Amino acid sequence: MVKIAGSKKLKRQMAPNFWGITRKNKRFVVTVKPGSHKKDHAIPIAVFLRDTLKIVSDLREAKFAIYNGKVSVDGVKIKSLHHGIGLMDVIELDGIKEIYRLVPIDGTLLKPITIPDTEKSKKLVIVKSKTTSKNGKMQIGFHDGRTLLDETSVHVGDTCLLETSGQKILDVIKFEKGSQGLIIQGINAGKIGMINEIKEGTFVLPKRIDITVDDRNIEIPAHLVMVLGKEKHPIQIK
Numbered sequence: 001m002v003k004i005a006g007s008k009k010l011k012r013q014m015a016p017n018f019w020g021i022t023r024k025n026k027r028f029v030v031t032v033k034p035g036s037h038k039k040d041h042a043i044p045i046a047v048f049l050r051d052t053l054k055i056v057s058d059l060r061e062a063k064f065a066i067y068n069g070k071v072s073v074d075g076v077k078i079k080s081l082h083h084g085i086g087l088m089d090v091i092e093l094d095g096i097k098e099i100y101r102l103v104p105i106d107g108t109l110l111k112p113i114t115i116p117d118t119e120k121s122k123k124l125v126i127v128k129s130k131t132t133s134k135n136g137k138m139q140i141g142f143h144d145g146r147t148l149l150d151e152t153s154v155h156v157g158d159t160c161l162l163e164t165s166g167q168k169i170l171d172v173i174k175f176e177k178g179s180q181g182l183i184i185q186g187i188n189a190g191k192i193g194m195i196n197e198i199k200e201g202t203f204v205l206p207k208r209i210d211i212t213v214d215d216r217n218i219e220i221p222a223h224l225v226m227v228l229g230k231e232k233h234p235i236q237i238k
Helices: 045-052 059-067
Strands: 009-011 028-030 071-073 090-093 099-105 108-115 122-132 138-142 147-149 159-163 168-173 180-183 192-199 208-213 216-221 225-229
Touching: 028 045, 045 059, 045 071, 045 090, 099 180, 122 225, 138 159, 159 225, 168 225, 180 208, 192 225
Parallel strands: none
Antiparallel strands: 009 028, 071 090, 090 099, 099 108, 122 138, 122 159, 138 147, 159 168, 180 192, 180 225, 192 208, 208 216
């Protein structure tokens, strides 16, 4: 028979650091299957339960919780050990009061923070694409893999406040000078700064921004920043 979708395991030495797993325990660890987030920017839900939150002691307990529908991501029950969770995903666990959101913190790509119950159906998503469908409607693609037919005026790079339960755009935060930006990758991941200048891309260089972080100006590619607006953050990210 043909092998489908590649291997289900990964050598521990090859796993990203932000997974937080031990390197000298067993040889292999479950890996991320293709899905909503890029493989290098996601954590398998089984690893999240066992190694990040440490609410289960081994893979067997993680399987029991997942296969019995006790884990939800953005309000949807997850039934795969290999489901990848990533930036701004909201995780709920049956029988546990805390609700978690994954955000970049202190140079780490993804870490869970607890959020209030009122925010569990709200999520910030980056606009990655915008195309016109066959019926003439606008189709918007977001960083978490979801797409939405909507006539809201947005541009690639903008951030949308999304209601996940109803797949509805609540607000659009424009990618513009003077806004606050959250760095989502690299050694400065998790830091928030003021966008001073936006430099359009060239044939050689990608679109870039000048941003002030910790009283210093740095230049980074625009796709490494999630814009948060000019005033109060729309949801909790720290």
